[in-house]
Amino acid sequence: METIKCLIIGSGPAGYTAAIYAARADLKPVIYEGMQPGGQLTTTTEVDNFPGYPEGIDGPKLMEDLKNQAVRFGTDSRWGMVNHIDTTKRPFKVTIDDGTELLAETVIISTGATAKYLGLESEEKFKGGGVSACATCDGFFYKGKDVAVVGGGDTAAEEATYLANIVRKVYLIHRRDELRASKAMVHRVMNTPNIEMLWDTEVKEIVGTESGFMKALNGAIVVNRKTGVERKLDIEGFFVAIGHSPNTEIFKGKLDMDEVGYLITKPDSTATNVPGIFAAGDVQDKHYRQAITAAGTGCMAAIESERFLGENR
Ligand code: NDP
Numbered sequence: 165m166e167t168i169k170c171l172i173i174g175s176g177p178a179g180y181t182a183a184i185y186a187a188r189a190d191l192k193p194v195i196y197e198g199m200q201p202g203g204q205l206t207t208t209t210e211v212d213n214f215p216g217y218p219e220g221i222d223g224p225k226l227m228e229d230l231k232n233q234a235v236r237f238g239t240d241s242r243w244g245m246v247n248h249i250d251t252t253k254r255p256f257k258v259t260i261d262d263g264t265e266l267l268a269e270t271v272i273i274s275t276g277a278t279a280k281y282l283g284l285e286s287e288e289k290f291k292g293g294g295v296s297a298c299a300t301c302d303g304f305f306y307k308g309k310d311v312a313v314v315g316g317g318d319t320a321a322e323e324a325t326y327l328a329n330i331v332r333k334v335y336l337i338h339r340r341d342e343l344r345a346s347k348a349m350v351h352r353v354m355n356t357p358n359i360e361m362l363w364d365t366e367v368k369e370i371v372g373t374e375s376g377f378m379k380a381l382n383g384a385i386v387v388n389r390k391t392g393v394e395r396k397l398d399i400e401g402f403f404v405a406i407g408h409s410p411n412t413e414i415f416k417g418k419l420d421m422d423e424v425g426y427l428i429t430k431p432d433s434t435a436t437n438v439p440g441i442f443a444a445g446d447v448q449d450k451h452y453r454q455a456i457t458a459a460g461t462g463c464m465a466a467i468e469s470e471r472f473l474g475e476n477r
Contacts, residue, residue, distance in 0.1 A: 167255055168194045170469050171268035173246045174411070176203025177455040178445025179274035180230035180239075181462030182469075186272075187237035189470045194240045196260065198411075201243075202227035203276050204446075205455055212304060214455050226455070251418040251438045254476075270440045270469040273419075273427065274462060275411040277446040277453070281404050282314065286370040294372060294381025295402045299323035300454065302401070306331045311401035312384055314367055316340060320405035321349035327403065328356045335397050337362045337386060364389045370402055410447050419443075426450050434465040440476070442468055 170191040172179050179195055186193035205211060205223035212220040221229075235241055248259040255267035279297035281287055287295050296302040299313070303326060311331050313324045316338035324336045336353065341363045343350050353359055365386050372381035384397045412425045420428040420437040427436055427443040434442040442465040445458035 165265055165267055167267040167269065168192070169269050169473060170194075170272065170466070171256075171258060171266070171270070172196070172272045172274060174198050174203065174273065174275035174445070174447070175201050175231070175241070176205065176227070176274060176276050176445055176458060177230060178276070178447075178458035178462035178465070179203070179272070180227070180234045181459040182272045182274060182444055182466040183234035183239040183241075183462075184230075184237060185463050185466030186469060187234060187239045189466065191270075191466070191470060191473070192238060192240070193234075193466075194242060195234070196242055196244050196246050198245055198275060202231070204279070211301065211455065213300065230459075246414065248414060249418065251415075251441060254440050256441070270442070270472055272434075272462070272465045272469060273412075273415070273436075273441065273443045273447055274445045274458070274465070275447050276458075277408040277410045277426075277450075279404065280407050280409060282367060282406065284367065284369060287367075287402075287404070289374075290370050290372055290379055290381045290402070293379030294400060295370060295404065297404045298453075299326050299403050299405075302403075303327045303330050306401040308332050309400045310335070310398060311403060312337055312397055312399045313403045313405055314338075315405035315407070316343045316345065317405070317407065318345045318349050319407065321345035321353050323403050323405045324359050325349075325352050325356055327401075328358050331401070332358065334359045335362055335399065336360070337365045337367060337384075339366055339389065340364065362386060362388075368394065371396075408446070408450065408453070410450075412447060424450070434461055434468055440469075440472055 170186045170193040172195040175197040245261040250257040310333045312335040314337040368385040371383045387394045410425045427448040444461040444465040
């Protein structure tokens with residue numbers, strides 16, 4: 165059976181940065197790209213906040229560049245999903261979805277997280293054409309315009325206050341009459357004059373125009389759950405902030421995770437509770453969720469893998 169020194173699971177900025185560092189440290193990393201090669205950035209258009217690109221860069225192009233950089237140093241990038249891992253003994257036995265079994269001396273988990281959406285057909289239609297799950301990524305496109313954020317947690321509150329600095333007006337749509345967000349965030353939302361709270365409100369439909377591949381969102385139909393009254397919001401951007409799901413299904417019961425499923429790493433480290441298994445990027449980060457922070461923890465994980473292998477020959 166093939167034995168790999170450093171197996172990386174997941175191919176977003178965390179995974180490829182880990183691969184660049186691991187390859188340069190001669191760990192001969194193998195990366196399994198997973199269900200969405202390149203990760204969440206491949207679903208965005210322009211990325212303007214990744215350092216080093218003064219003119220911005222397309223999300224898919226950024227991921228291609230990161231991959232090419234990793235491959236240039238000898239990373240073996242493979243199609244496939246890791247289905248199963250035995251974390252009880254090292255080297256860890258791993259099964260790929262095509263049935264291949266292999267052994268890994270260290271593992272870096274960078275499987276990311278998936279933004280949750282409302283599940284409306286019209287929401288799906290306007291993804292990338294007005295519907296977004298990341299204000300930091302896409303808020304800039306709505307300078308001086310009106311937008312809506314849906315959700316009632318810290319993410320929604322944070323996205324709404326972030327957008328309020330850029331756009332003309334933010335409607336914050338929440339299905340209940342009380343925000344779940346922390347007191348400090350609620351205070352910020354309530355004291356931001358260009359945020360209008362829509363309590364007890366559900367989104368019925370996203371509306372807009374379509375011409376060929378071009379889509380332009382121009383409104384959302386919302387309904388008050390208590391009164392049944394419908395209203396059209398004239399907005400150009402619709403931000404969904406109803407939580408993320410970390411992609412950790414296969415690690416359940418094997419690695420420590422919080423109540424939502426984010427992997428728990430040791431302070432100032434990417435080490436999980438199993439020596440030799442590290443976690444980087446959004447799979448262990450519910451606070452920042454940025455490409456650059458994911459890349460930073462990917463770098464940490466590779467350095468920690470190298471040290472671990474040095475100390476555990
Ligand atoms: P949360 O799970 O905390 O909140 C999700 C929100 O979306 C809830 O208000 C929920 O409503 C609403 N929601 C869920 N599903 C739907 C749906 N189908 N339709 C309409 N509304 C829906 O997720 P967050 O991403 O906000 O936060 C996740 C974790 O990360 C939390 O622990 C949070 O504290 C933390 N976090 C911390 C930050 C910080 O400290 N700066 C920043 C961001 C996140 P309801 O309330 O009715 O359930």
